[in-house]
Amino acid sequence: MPRKTSKTHSADAIDWPAAIHSALKSQRVRQVSYVPDAGHKRLIELCHADKGMTAVPLTTEEEGIGLAAGAWLGGERAALLMQSSGVGNCANVLTLAATCGFPLLMLVTMRGETGERNPWQVPMGQATPEALRLAGVCTLRLERAEDASAVANTAAKVAFEEQSAVALLISQQLIGVKSFEEKR
Amino acid sequence: MNALNRRDVVASLLERRDGLLVVAGLGAPAWDCTAAGDHPLTFPLWGAMGSACMIGLGLALAQPKRRVLVVTGDGEILMGLGSLATIGAQRPGNLSVVVLDNERYGETGMQKTHTAYGIDLAGVACACGFADSRLVRTNAGIAAVRSGVYRGRGPLFFQIKIRPDALPLVLPPRDGAHLKHRFREALLGEKAAAQ
Secondary structure, eight states: OOOOOOOOOOTTOOOHHHHHHHHHHHTTEEEEEEOOOGGGHHHHHHHHHOTTOEEEEOSSTTHHHHHHHHHHHTTOEEEEEEEHHHHTTOTGGGHHHHHHOOOEEEEEEOOSSTTOOOGGGHHHHHHHHHHHHHTTOEEEEEOSGGGHHHHHHHHHHHHHHTTOEEEEEEOHHHHOOOOSOSOO | OOOBOHHHHHHHHHTTOTTOEEEEOTTHHHHHHHHTOOOTTEEEOSSOTTOHHHHHHHHHHHOTTSOEEEEEEHHHHHTTTHHHHHHHHHOOTTEEEEEEEOSEETTTTOEEOGGGGTOOHHHHHHHTTOSEEEEEOSHHHHHHHHHHHHHOOSOEEEEEEBOOOOOOOOOOOOOHHHHHHHHHHHHHOHHHHTO
């Protein structure tokens, strides 16, 4: 579910979405699927603008797991962008990664953490790391902008070189909190 | 009642298949594809219901010069109807989807699916921007399906009405890692598949 945030970045802030985009490029990711999140807004725009990538908007997050499996069968690498509520939509289709050993690289922006203003986001946000673990997905954390490149590269290497399922959880503290106060 | 025999339909589509890449949805469509001949370039699903079309899309985007066919059932595709919208947004010219529609969940006791209640899958695909979407009820229509699968400008959608027969199981290998490896090796070669 798309959202907006009130976070403003200072002029010298590290452009962590660009660092993730660079990491995806250097790891030869060609298909990037997503259900939008405000935290992924810039990365989604970078992927759409990149002629070496195909950006694939999804109707629901689990579609991206099938897409990634098909990409791998065809010799391409894929990444899947979502917010933490979308993890709840993925449970059964994660079977593909668990039983076939398909590489899966999920980039998950977190809701329901520090400063969350929408109580309906809290249960799934809080359950996200454990839900992924139960489904056999390894989780990594991105807390600080300066770590984005290293952590994204590590996540991609674990996914593609070890043919395993990895979710990089991007902290709400890094993304900012939706205020529910901006004008529509 | 002039609905078709599912095994005959699939055999017609997969004979002389050349370089066709096939994704087979879970249940009877996977058994039908196996009955037509187990093949390394067929990826049969034993689970992940609702995902067949998306696997086909990922494959079609990765291999734009190859023809890709998804063979699945009405129950399977109903679980992933949104994927038709996602395919429509990408419009891959090399992708065809064939739905073997018996209006039943055949693996679980022949309960009616939504198509038995008149839900129009071909209409959904048409509304989602597929280049062509047809309902096929006769053997004469299968030749056009075959022509579309091998030469048509996609994405194409064919909803083929079949009889709700319970046919002998013809099972593909169950080992998902093996199915994945053999597909990549046959498509990409031994060296690329290992990377």
